[in-house]
Amino acid sequence: MRISPLPPLPCLVAFESAMRHGSFTRAASELHLTQSAISRQVAQLEHFLGKKLFIREPRALRLTVSGQAYAEEVQRLLAACAEATEDVMKRKGHGELTVACSSGVAVLWLTPRLPAFRAAHPDVHLRLLVNDSLASLAPAEFDVGMYYLREGPPPGLASRRLYDEEVFPVCAPHYLGGRQLAPAELAGETLLTLEDGQRQWMSWQTWLARNGVADARAPRKLVANQYPILLQLAMEGQGIALGWRHMIDRCLRERLLVRASEASATLGGGYYAVWPQARAEGAAARLFRNWLAQQSTAEQ
Template identity: 50%
Template sequence: MTVGSRRWAILLLDYNLDIPPHAMALSPLPPLACLQAFEASARYLSFTRAGQELHLSTSAVSRQISQLEEFLGRRLFVREHNTLRLTPAGETYAVDVRRMLELCTSVTSSLMARVVRSRLTVSCTAGLSVFWLAPRIGSFIDANPDVDLRIIVRDHFGAVSPAEYDVGIFYLRNPEVPGTYTRKLFDEEVFPVCSPTYLDGRKLKPVELLSCTLLVLEDAERSWMSWHTWFEQAGLERPALNQTIIVNSYPLIVQLATHGKGVALGWNRVIDPLLEHGALVRASDSYATMGGSYFVTWPSERAETPAARRFREWVIGQTVAP
């Protein structure tokens, strides 16, 4: 190994040694631009071609070479009769500088290629996860390849702990929740839906729906509007539900409705994609609300991560328009 190469090896590899920062200064060290100009000029044996590669004028390259020679205290090139050749010192130095620049390029590219991954846990209801989030989430994933996404399903907000999630999407009647920030997305509107063939395109009055098979969500927490509540808001007090299918999963209720097994309650925005694609139709023009809304939520007692903030902003952007 030459003296020059030993010097570059020490400069480039000292980060692997257990040496205090003050024990070895990076000196003498010429300007990087001068080293780049020298390496290209040594490779082409031409200041003009080196300048073309570096997007510099010939005179600019010549000045950088002169600056480097002055810094080193020795000549690197012999200039004669419009030709350029390396001096013995220049030949040795060119090999070492080339090796140093290649290593610098390699470690820089390696560092830039590393993706610092972020973990993001999102919580929402089963209906939202299947019918609203799943069709849209691809755009967030494509725009955030550094985020590892985890989705946990909870059918009401009280079933999820702030320690479990980063961002939530939930139906709330009261947005004042201790330990939680909330941002309103859209209001609730609940209406009957069924398959296009179940009623052959007819829309029924609320009282007429009582003769249909009603798909009922079993909700122990009473977080969601029930058929009894919906009929009461439609002006029918304590109606008797003649024929029902009771299910404890809202996505399954929707699947039963799309297969013509009865009439289900649909929530706006959640069920809209199925209406738009014709899998479901409204079974009545009547609708009801318990005064609640859908909110994006996030814990207030810990710092919000950049990934959580990006997801929250993405959710809000998705709900600006219907």
């Protein structure tokens, strides 16, 4: 059902404020606009209605008969809209939080750290949304996200860089018997490879090229479409995977994985906190964003 006729919302807001203050100047101050902008919006509304709403006197505004009747309805409807909006925000909750991230971030970085966040903020009701493609998520689906990005976030999202990218090969401690290989030697090993659809991430071919190995064609590859699976295969001694610093730090500390080479590479990307740019931020989202920033600062 199309709602018609419906005037522009900014015009209604300007009219309501001017009516309440009896002044375009004071309405402009309240709405952080210029006096001329308020005057234009009210004039636009009058043109839309085909009725004069104000009698403009030298030092004051006075409502016309039509303006008085319209003002009562507009004020009631705007108040109801504001109340309904506040109710939805409260229901979604200053204590409710949807966090979006890739499977790699969820398994390797976020899950081990969440107990500390939940212990510090027990009133936050957390929902974890795992999706490897940030571009496929609508801003309405989440409050805060953590993703690897090469060139900044998609339109409609704000961002803060948390970690710089550093990529190096890793394997199980027994796989190379404690040896580390030069980049050219790695091409002869079984390379655990993220499938072509995940091109936001660095590929083996790119990593080898960045380390001076041109046109390297690995004779043996094992391909998977999720990064945590590749790391699990590496832990089981099935080959060598590319490891992203900060994501795999815990695996290195616990000796589940070791570096297979001293060489590393970067494409200039990094891990970012992202959030919807146009939405009013709830208390839980603000807490989580600040917590992400604190975690990254402590681990640099």
